[in-house]
Amino acid sequence: MSIPTNLKYSKSHEWVKSESDGTVTIGISHHAQELLGDMVFIELPEVGRQLSQKEECAVAESVKAAADVYAPISGEVIAVNAPLVDEPGKINEDAYSAWLFKMKPSNPSEIDALLDATAYAELVASESH
Amino acid sequence: MTPLNQTHRDMNAKMVDFGGWDMPLHYGSQLDEHHKVRQDAGMFDVSHMLPVDIKGDDVRGFLRRLVANNVDKLTLPGKALYSCMLTPQGGIIDDLIIYFLSETWFRIVVNAGTADKDLAWMLQQRDTSAPHLEITPRRDLAMIAVQGPNARAKVWQVVSGSQAATEALKPFQSAVVEQYFIARTGYTGEDGFEIMLPATDAPTFWKALHAAGVAPAGLGARDTLRLEAGMNLYGQDMDESKHPMESGLAWTVDLKSERDFIGKQALLNADITPQLVGLVLIDRGVLRSHQEVVGLKDGIEYKGEITSGGFSPTMNQSIALARIPAQIAIDDEVNVLVRDKKLRAKVVKYPFVRNGKVLV
Numbered sequence: 258m259s260i261p262t263n264l265k266y267s268k269s270h271e272w273v274k275s276e277s278d279g280t281v282t283i284g285i286s287h288h289a290q291e292l293l294g295d296m297v298f299i300e301l302p303e304v305g306r307q308l309s310q311k312e313e314c315a316v317a318e319s320v321k322a323a324a325d326v327y328a329p330i331s332g333e334v335i336a337v338n339a340p341l342v343d344e345p346g347k348i349n350e351d352a353y354s355a356w357l358f359k360m361k362p363s364n365p366s367e368i369d370a371l372l373d374a375t376a377y378a379e380l381v382a383s384e385s386h
Numbered sequence: 387m388t389p390l391n392q393t394h395r396d397m398n399a400k401m402v403d404f405g406g407w408d409m410p411l412h413y414g415s416q417l418d419e420h421h422k423v424r425q426d427a428g429m430f431d432v433s434h435m436l437p438v439d440i441k442g443d444d445v446r447g448f449l450r451r452l453v454a455n456n457v458d459k460l461t462l463p464g465k466a467l468y469s470c471m472l473t474p475q476g477g478i479i480d481d482l483i484i485y486f487l488s489e490t491w492f493r494i495v496v497n498a499g500t501a502d503k504d505l506a507w508m509l510q511q512r513d514t515s516a517p518h519l520e521i522t523p524r525r526d527l528a529m530i531a532v533q534g535p536n537a538r539a540k541v542w543q544v545v546s547g548s549q550a551a552t553e554a555l556k557p558f559q560s561a562v563v564e565q566y567f568i569a570r571t572g573y574t575g576e577d578g579f580e581i582m583l584p585a586t587d588a589p590t591f592w593k594a595l596h597a598a599g600v601a602p603a604g605l606g607a608r609d610t611l612r613l614e615a616g617m618n619l620y621g622q623d624m625d626e627s628k629h630p631m632e633s634g635l636a637w638t639v640d641l642k643s644e645r646d647f648i649g650k651q652a653l654l655n656a657d658i659t660p661q662l663v664g665l666v667l668i669d670r671g672v673l674r675s676h677q678e679v680v681g682l683k684d685g686i687e688y689k690g691e692i693t694s695g696g697f698s699p700t701m702n703q704s705i706a707l708a709r710i711p712a713q714i715a716i717d718d719e720v721n722v723l724v725r726d727k728k729l730r731a732k733v734v735k736y737p738f739v740r741n742g743k744v745l746v
Binding site for chain 1: 411412415416417606610670671672674696697699704725
């Protein structure tokens with residue numbers, strides 16, 4: 258369940274959705290929110306910020322711990338899910354609708370190189386042992 | 387593992403390793419469990435903590451020297467006392483609760499992580515000063531904390547005859563009801579009981595409480611509840627390198643009476659020490675233990691450290707306990723280094739929350 262096949266995934270547990278206009282939407286995976294527990298604080302990047310792949314760009318904090326969110330690809334931040342800041346628990350309710358930010362990719366080939374659902378499921382399985 | 391291990395698993399608990407104990411972190415949502423305790427009733431398996439019975443002639447005399455608080459405050463049978471047990475240097479070996487049952491029987495409940503060390507220390511002191519005393523660790527007992535405004539009523543519903551025996555108990559008093567040892571104590575800032583019972587009876591009792599509407603709650607909620615209640619956690623807010631005065635526990639140390647106790651001289655010789663204060667975060671974010679506290683007071687730069695930090699579900703903002711220099715006053719503003727930022731926090735007198743109400 259919890260690993261939609263229409264998304265791509267990073268090894269650091271972000272999900273990436275390719276939109277029809279060439280932009281991408283980014284969030285954290287169901288598995289990541291499950292590890293973190295109840296979310297209580299979200300810090301989002303500035304719109305307009307240029308990110309390199311794997312750069313720290315957001316923070317997700319739960320009752321238990323703080324986790325850095327990394328840019329799964331390079332590009333510019335074009336939108337953020339500002340209402341999420343007041344309701345971080347939305348990530349626990351549905352990690353795939355509670356997106357964090359959108360990017361305009363500078364190197365779309367980076368998207369192809371991300372994990373597909375099958376590969377991400379294997380990663381999750383390997384980390385739970 | 388505790389006698390309730392399988393019961394937790396059957397209730398879909400997320401289990402974690404806690405100092406060698408396989409314990410429930412939560413049963414779905416730590417936040418829900420927290421609110422349930424503040425508003426209704428929740429229960430915690432605290433069987434990893436160790437009851438130690440001390441029996442024989444003049445247990446009181448032995449305890450007068452062993453712990454920093456004064457056991458002479460215990461006059462009524464069933465009465466409990468919170469105290470630190472100190473090294474000769476005044477460092478905190480553990481914080482514990484002493485129950486006075488009779489002049490020949492006291493029970494001490496110690497923390498799980500320190501149980502072996504505590505027991506060894508007690509036996510060593512016994513051998514030198516009171517070799518006739520019998521000291522018995524009670525791993526045959528389970529312990530369940532039922533906490534919340536409706537906690538006592540739910541226990542009365544489950545344990546027949548317990549209402550008559552425990553309704554008149556004041557905080558820090560206890561009574562024995564058949565196989566149950568029921569104390570009006572806790573670690574949440576709410577009303578409730580901590581109940582010791584034979585380990586073999588624990589799963590049935592737990593399930594009966596659940597059927598009566600008591601929500602199972604894990605170590606996660608236990609930590610946010612005790613932090614809101616301003617209660618120290620051993621190993622985090624204090625340890626053997628800290629003495630009670632710099633751990634917010636001066637109120638548990640009796641320096642007034644003539645009585646000598648282990649660590650007393652070191653405490654009397656201690657210079658002005660740092661203090662433990664509460665912090666409420668003004669900016670957005672979450673305070674965590676070990677974050678650095680910095681600031682400027684009367685032109686002098688100072689530093690301190692958060693000992694316990696987290697998110698307060700009741701206040702919906704972040705709070706912390708911090709050890710900072712004595713010259714910093716209540717209502718002062720300090721900065722906390724969180725990642726690459728300096729966040730502003732206000733110094734407050736804790737507890738933050740008691741009996742469902744925010745106090746700061």
